[in-house]
Amino acid sequence: MTIGFVFECGPQGADKLVCEYLASQLKPGENFISRTLDNKLRLLEEAPSVVKKLLTEGCDRVLIVWDLRPAWPDKKDKPCRAKERQTLLDGLANEGLQGAPVFLVCVEQELESWLLASDHAISAFLSTDAHPYQADRVRKPDRVRNPKAVMNNHFKAARGARYEDYVHAVKVLKAAAVDWRRLRRSESFARFEAKL
Template structure:
C-alpha cells in the first residue's frame, strides 16, 4: 500500500494523474491519497498526515507538490530547497526521520510531465479530421510556465480551453504509459523511483 499527500483538493489534477501513473507503474498496489488543498497547508501538515498513513499500513508515503502551483500561496519566488527543508524538519519533529516518506517536488508544475511525452498530447489533441503534432520538449522541467504552453497547444489544436482537473488525466490516459519519455522530466523520474525504491 502506497500513501500519497498532495497540495491539491480531492478532485485535483495532481492527485488523479499521480494515482493513474502509480497504478500503471505498480499494477495491483493499493493507493491511499490525502489532499491538503494548497501548498501552505501541505508544508504545515504533511508530517502528521504521513504518520497517519504509515500507521494505517502504508509501505511508503510520497509527499507530492508543485514548485509553482497554479494558485501560489505567497508572492515571493518559490524555493524547492527551502520547502524541502521545511518538510524534512517537520518529519524529524514528528519522529519520522529514516521512515519511508519521500518528497517529490514537481518542477515547475504538473504540466511539465505532459510536455515530457508529446506523443500523448498529440494523440489527445488530434481528431479524425485533423492531426496535431505537439512540439517535442527536451527539458520539460526547465519550461518556466508549462501550463501556459499546454494551454497554447489546446487552443491551437482544437480551440479548447485547457482545464487541468479535466484534461491532464485524460492526456495521461491516452495510449500506454511510456516511462522512458516521461523520464525527460527529472521530477517524474524521482516520482517513479520513489514508488518502489
C-alpha cells in the same frame, strides 16, 4: 504493498489523478491511499501529521508530492525547493519520523511538465480524423517556465478551448500508451518513479 500519497490539490485534483494513474501503471496490483491538502501552504504545514496517520494506517511508504510553482504562488516569496524541502523535513522530525519511509517529490515547475514530456499523448488526445494535431517534442520539460500555459496553447491551437488540469491532465496521459522513456526526461517524474 500499500503506498500513501499526500498532494497539494483538491480531492479530485489533477496531481492526485495523474500520480495515481501513473503509479498504477508502474506498480500494478499495489494499493494506494491518497490525502489531499488543497494548496502548498497547507501541504507544508500539515503533511507531516498526515504522513504519520498514513503510516499508522498501514502504508509501507508515503510520497509527499507538490509543485514548485503552483497555480497561485505566494507573491512575496520566490518558490525555493530547498526551503520547502527543509520545512517538510523539520515537520517530519517534529512528528518523530526521521528515517521513516517517507519521500519528497517536488515537481519541477508544475505537473504539466510531465504532460509536455508526453508529446505523443498530447497529440493523440487533441487529434481528430479530420484535424490531426502534432505537439512539439520537449526534450527538457522541467525547464519550461510555465507548462500550464503551454498546455493551454496546445488546446487553443487544436480545439479553440481552454486546458483544465483537473479535467484534461489524466485524459491526456490515457490517450496513448505511456512512453516511460519520454516521461523520464522530467527529472521530477524520474524521482517519483524511483521513490514508488
